[in-house]
Amino acid sequence: MRASDRRRAEGPEAPSTGGVNRPRPTRQLLEALPWLAAVGAYFAFPEYLPLLSGIAIAALFALSLDLIVGYAGVVTLGHAAFFGLGAYTAGLLAQQGWGEPISGLLAAGAAAALLGLLTAPLVLRAGELAGLMVTLGLSLMLYEAANKAAFVTGGADGLQGVEVWPLLGAFRFDLFGRTAYLYSLAVLFLLFVLARLLVASPFGLSLRGIRGNARRAAALGVPVKARLSAAYAIAAGYAGIAGALLAQTTQFVSLDALSFQRSAEGLLMLVLGGLGSLHGALLGAAAFTVAHHALSEASPQFWQFWLGIALVALALAGRGGIMGLLRRLGRGRG
């Protein structure tokens, strides 16, 4: 295991975050590009707003996975547990008569972060391979619990009757998804900026140190388990907020929010975009969601087939994803 870590730390594709690089004007422009495109899409594709909201939510989920997998180096197969917990928290709050969206979002994030904090010691304690299976087992437990507790969650029928109040008391969630998209985009933007600050902070750098070589980091005095637990909880909170956004904007929660498929798709988005780079998570989520939309219109099997091919190819071709490609292109030019 250490051999692969070393390779990752020293390899040419060791990720560089914008935060530690000197800002350059072209770089700033490039970084503004996805957000300009996202706002432009609001005007350019008014009929695709629900899909665009889906991209923003998927991007937030991928971002949260990037924090824990890409930066902290803890591989998880059960991140959907936090996404689903957030979705059910926000959904149940709204269903039970508290439909205020922003407080619902915060409550969902807090609930998921708390679950993350509670389960992090279990995941980290078990060791790498067993830890992977613990994440899987925990998410399956939650899925099964939500499935069987149909009197609370609606079980396989999903959570019905979610009524979300107007945003800030002024903007109703309309049928066309205008409010939903701008709301999701704003939340994504805020949390993205926060994540940028986080990964460039001493905390974020210590996470990358741990991922590079946990033993050396410990020898340097980094409290490895505490840092990883904190990162796990933060990533869980992010995923919870992403789930809450889905619940609030679609006014519905289904068991899918907790499924293994969602965890796996999150990993694919991340690897597609480029692991350990926050922009990669955004690009990966966008590419993934658009491809999903286009291919599953043809047929669900078709989508599943190509999704699998993409996973196999990405795993064999090494990481880097879209961001790696862009970086190579940029390097070739300079």
Add this chain to the structure above:
Amino acid sequence: MSAFLSVLLDGVASGMLLFVLAVGLSVTLGLMNVVNLAHGAFGMVGGYVCVVLLNQAGIPFLPAVAAAALAAAALGWVLERTLYVRIYRSDHLEQVLFSIGLVFVLGAVVDWFMGARQQLIQLPGWLSGRVEFAGVGLGRYRIFLILLCGAVVAALHFGLVRTRFGARLRAAVDDGVVARGMGLPVPRIFTLTFTLGSGLAGLGGALGVEVLGLDPTFPLKYMVYFLIVVAVGGTNTVIGPFLAALLLGVVDVLGKYYVPEVGAFVIYTAMVVLLLLRPQGLLRKAA
């Protein structure tokens, strides 16, 4: 009482099947440290080969099962040589992505050709029905499964402990570098073992159509079960995973029969608890 015994027999039979399906995984995951979430796909392929041969080609049951095992072994051999061998040295995330991708591809292909519905087979006359034994009606197919899988367990155990190949495999696993230095063809040993494991999964899948069911979600549905067998059973013996599979099968069937409202929750909880208490498996002594 007789109802309980026949449920118990069901549990033992499905535990035996789980062992045959999962034992190959205990080599890839446990010994070679490769996270192979696609192991169930070999079982699924075996199951479908058996269904097609039985229902569409009209081949008798036993040859169809044998052909299913061979087909899965062949697929395992091809995939190991072409793809798996490339990810042995990758890190766990890449192995996870690779094997999930494989499951998706194979599931989609099967779904495309066979549809998403559950597959059914007609057992031959001599395997259907029940026999009375000391006043208890026992399913013939269950008894057949227990005898057959028991023979597989015994063969594997003696193969690993007594044969030259078993000794080489144990050596390759204990210390691959030294084994290579001693002139053992380690990659070939792994290929053979992977092929054997895939073939056994195919055998389990074919035998399990009647017991575990078969549809394109089979690999994902039983993935956790296989992981439990390996994680709980440990990897340095055949007997460890066997006992784990037996326990899992019995608990699962008893749970589904007597407390259906709890469902699979117990199994998942047991998996997490056991992973935390004994990360190296039930039988292995803590290092």
